[in-house]
Every structure is written in C-alpha cells, then in structure tokens.
Amino acid sequence: MTPAAHISAAIEILAELSARRRPAADAIKDWGLSHRFAGSKDRAAIAGLVFDALRKRASAAHVMGEETPRAVMLGALREARGLAGEAIAALCSGEGHAPAPLSEEERERLANATLADAPAHVRGDYPEWLAERFAEAFGDAAEEEGRALAARAPLDLRANILKSSREDAMRRLAHLHPEPTPLSPLGLRLPAGPSGRGPALAAEPAFVKGHVEPQDEGSQLAALLCAAEPGEQVLDYCAGGGGKTLALAGQMHNRGQIYAFDDDGRRLTPIYPRLERAGARNVQVRAPRGGADMLADLEARCDLVLIDAPCTGTGTWRRHPDAKWRLAPGALAARLEEQRELLAKAPLYVRPGGRLVYVTCSLLRDENEAQIAAFLAEHSGFAAVPAEEAAAAAQLPELARFASSLGLGLRLTPRVSGTDGFFVCVMRRG
The missing domain is CATH 3.40.50.150 (Vaccinia Virus protein VP39)
Structure with a gap:
C-alpha cells in the first residue's frame, strides 16, 4: 500500500468510528481482517494515522471548519504530522487508492487557518464538557496539559527485580536502544517507531522470560x-x-x-x-x-x-x-x-x-x-x-x-x- 492509500484507509476507519461508538483498536482490527492484502507494516501505518487523528480531533476539525472523517484526517496531517498543505495535496491525488483531490476551501484552510481564536478545549484537544473540570484542575495550564495528553506516549518497561536489575534488562534489550526513565529507578523507556508504535515485545526473550514488564x-x-x-x-x-x-x-x-x-x-x-x-x-x-x-x-x-x-x-x-x-x-x-x-x-x-x-x-x-x-x-x-x-x-x-x-x-x-x-x-x- 502507498502512503496515500494508508490515508484513505484511515479515513474509512474514522468514518466507522463516527458511525459506531466503539474502541478504535477494535475498528482497526476489523478493518485489517476485511482487507487481508494489507501487511503488518501497512496496518501499523494506518493505525498510527487513526490514532494521530483522534489525538488532534478537535484542533484538526477547527482548522478544517468541519468534523467529517476526511476533514479530521486532513487537519491532523497538518496538526499532528506537521505536513504542509502542498505535501497533503500531493497525497490527495485521487489516483488509485488515494483520497480525492483537495478542494479550494481545503487548500485555503490548510494554508491559512489557525487556532488563535479557538477555545482552550480545542487548542488542547479535550472534550468541551470537560473544559470546566480541566480549568479547575490546571488553571491557566489547562490547554498545555491537554496538548501533552494529545502527544504520543513512549513505551515504558519495568525491570522485574525478582529476576533482573534495570542494568541487566537494558543489556538484554540493547538492540532496542532503551533509556533509563528519569523518575522510576526500575524503568526503561523505548523510543516509538515512525508509526508511533513500540517494538513487538512478545518476540523479545527478555519479556518472554519475565525480565521486563510493560508499565508506564x-x-x-x-x-x-x-x-x-x-x-x-x-x-x-x-x-x-x-x-x-x-x-x-x-x-x-x-x-x-x-x-x-x-x-x-x-x-x-x-x-x-x-x-x-x-x-x-x-x-x-x-x-x-x-x-x-x-x-x-x-x-x-x-x-x-x-x-x-x-x-x-x-x-x-x-x-x-x-x-x-x-x-x-x-x-x-x-x-x-x-x-x-x-x-x-x-x-x-x-x-x-x-x-x-x-x-x-x-x-x-x-x-x-x-x-x-x-x-x-x-x-x-x-x-x-x-x-x-x-x-x-x-x-x-x-x-x-x-x-x-x-x-x-x-x-x-x-x-x-x-x-x-x-x-x-x-x-x-x-
């Protein structure tokens, strides 16, 4: 699948989520089962797009002026992925499995729309009904807290000291380039891949043998x-x-x-x-x-x-x-x-x-x-x-x-x- 086809698939899954209130992971899994031609890397790329769009749903919709699945995906390509309007237009060629070409209004919004006039819950990407509670919890920092919650999370592991030390666990996982967590003396942090997902731990001997356990x-x-x-x-x-x-x-x-x-x-x-x-x-x-x-x-x-x-x-x-x-x-x-x-x-x-x-x-x-x-x-x-x-x-x-x-x-x-x-x-x- 091409990157453009990944975007089309993500829009399709977002449409399913807007029609049915269900966990995104379930919708992504079902899409993969009904599209067997998509390989594991394709499914990972599509999942990354869907989750990025959900992270930035409010701000992406504001940028595009509507909350359709296509609008949210296009806005998220700018807000979450940092793509410029021309780069997004190149992906939306309408050819093969690519999304339909951008309209003039979409081009204009991707080029010039801002979040300057948006309320805090939109800039922070959290539900409007929680705006008062976020303000109560965080005051003037509510928007910043929301934006931090809308970022990708790393994969954290805990060294199981019944079998290992953090130093030993880091040696066992050296090929994954772990870093010690700054606050927990038992934690290891693995960088996320391009799709935002961490490595497949189920295939790692250090996990299978109980030396580490996933835990934020x-x-x-x-x-x-x-x-x-x-x-x-x-x-x-x-x-x-x-x-x-x-x-x-x-x-x-x-x-x-x-x-x-x-x-x-x-x-x-x-x-x-x-x-x-x-x-x-x-x-x-x-x-x-x-x-x-x-x-x-x-x-x-x-x-x-x-x-x-x-x-x-x-x-x-x-x-x-x-x-x-x-x-x-x-x-x-x-x-x-x-x-x-x-x-x-x-x-x-x-x-x-x-x-x-x-x-x-x-x-x-x-x-x-x-x-x-x-x-x-x-x-x-x-x-x-x-x-x-x-x-x-x-x-x-x-x-x-x-x-x-x-x-x-x-x-x-x-x-x-x-x-x-x-x-x-x-x-x-x-």
Whole structure:
C-alpha cells in the first residue's frame, strides 16, 4: 500500500468510528481482517494515522471548519504530522487508492487557518464538557496539559527485580536502544517507531522470560509510593490484570503475602500467566465465588491495602486517544460512585497503623482530591500522609515536588512529570 492509500484507509476507519461508538483498536482490527492484502507494516501505518487523528480531533476539525472523517484526517496531517498543505495535496491525488483531490476551501484552510481564536478545549484537544473540570484542575495550564495528553506516549518497561536489575534488562534489550526513565529507578523507556508504535515485545526473550514488564513510569511510581516491604500482608483490592500486583511482589522480594482481588473475576484472567512469567510466588489470587466473602479472613490484618480505583482514565489519553471522545458525563458519575463504594469497604482490611493507598489514572479533581477529602471527613481513624513523607518512605524524595496543589496526595501528568496522568494518596490508620 502507498502512503496515500494508508490515508484513505484511515479515513474509512474514522468514518466507522463516527458511525459506531466503539474502541478504535477494535475498528482497526476489523478493518485489517476485511482487507487481508494489507501487511503488518501497512496496518501499523494506518493505525498510527487513526490514532494521530483522534489525538488532534478537535484542533484538526477547527482548522478544517468541519468534523467529517476526511476533514479530521486532513487537519491532523497538518496538526499532528506537521505536513504542509502542498505535501497533503500531493497525497490527495485521487489516483488509485488515494483520497480525492483537495478542494479550494481545503487548500485555503490548510494554508491559512489557525487556532488563535479557538477555545482552550480545542487548542488542547479535550472534550468541551470537560473544559470546566480541566480549568479547575490546571488553571491557566489547562490547554498545555491537554496538548501533552494529545502527544504520543513512549513505551515504558519495568525491570522485574525478582529476576533482573534495570542494568541487566537494558543489556538484554540493547538492540532496542532503551533509556533509563528519569523518575522510576526500575524503568526503561523505548523510543516509538515512525508509526508511533513500540517494538513487538512478545518476540523479545527478555519479556518472554519475565525480565521486563510493560508499565508506564507513572504506574511504576504509584506502586513504589505504596512502599511495600518484604514480609508485609498486602491486599490489592482492585487487582485487575495485575500490573501493580507484580510491581509490589518485586518490592517485597517474594516475602510476605499479596492478596490479589477484584470484584469482577474476568478482569483477573490475565494475572495468572503474568505471575508465572514474572516468578512472583507470594501472590494469592482471590477471585469472587458466588456470594462468598473471599476476604473475610483479612479484616484488620493488612499492612497495606491498595485501591487502584476504576476511573475515567483521563490520564491515559496519550495511549488511548479515542477514549477521550467516547467518555460521557454519565461515565464520570458512575466512576465516582464506584470509588466511593471502594473507599467505604477497603478500610475494613487495614490493620491499626497500616496504610491505605488510593490511586487513579485520572486528572479530574472530582475523582482524586475531592474523594480523599470526603473519605477523611467520614473516617476519623485515618490521616493522609504528607507528600514529602510518602515520597521519602518510597526512597524517592524528589517526588515530593509533585504534591497536589488542590488538596492531599501527589499528581503526575504528562506535562509536569513526563508520565501518564496519575493521582496517589497514602493514608495511615491510627
């Protein structure tokens, strides 16, 4: 396929996404299954175009004056790819499988349209209904934060210290040119390829043998701020696929016990092969069984309870740019209710003197500082650990600079920390 044909295919997929509310990855996969002639490199190039268009959907549509799939793709070629109007015109020849030639209006807009008069949510490429919440969270920096969330994310890995060190993992992956992450002492960062995608880890012996695990640096830091110690009793209350469970097992050097629980047993399915590959032997998976109380024996016994709470995922938009346009106000309301329920139940398992750690990959104050303030108002037996103290306990004192200015806890964002967006608050039971 030619580059021009890739653009036509991307427009076709964007049209499918505008007609049906579904994950972009599913639409891209379905397109590939129905167009078998497209090779893996073609599919990667098309996916890169689709995701770039979704990252810049608002600004691209503003530039072109409409929000059709073609307009968004053309605008994104300028806004995301930096192509000049003439270069875009050359790709849109109408010949073969190329998009139709540019109209005079399209040429004019690509040459002269600006974002100078656009509102912050357009310049920052985030949904208009979140504009007030972004302003609340970031003030005058809302547009910049949005633009950072609209950028491509690198591929971060965590060295599994049950089997390797970061230095050893970097040697094993030297052919991929990894760099150490600036904040996590366990992280490796791999550069993205031209399509914006990282290497195929499934073919890498270092991954297959469990020496490294994909995990954004922000997620690594959230796990490190739990300050899990060997010998402790730990409950990962929303374990899901087990990303933070694995990180905690490494911190504990397989000593002590981690109980991995999730109220939806289907989410736990990936954890079993991941635990085996990582060599994590101190994890008990507590999957739901009908109406049985799977955690009754843990009441007031845990040194650490981690709530990796379900959330809107606004901090992960670099990796899932379609999610920001699929997110609806009703979803936020549902997540807030789930978070309140988790914060009501989890304290039951924290022993006196133990820690409750609340984590989201959201940047919205409603899901973060506001939830913590409400929790502490209702649970006088808990107190928030100051950011400086939490960072010091994790042996990462430099993280104290990410203390939230909106309340208790720490905030990581792509603009400020170069990671996905995360919120972490450590609380201690008296």
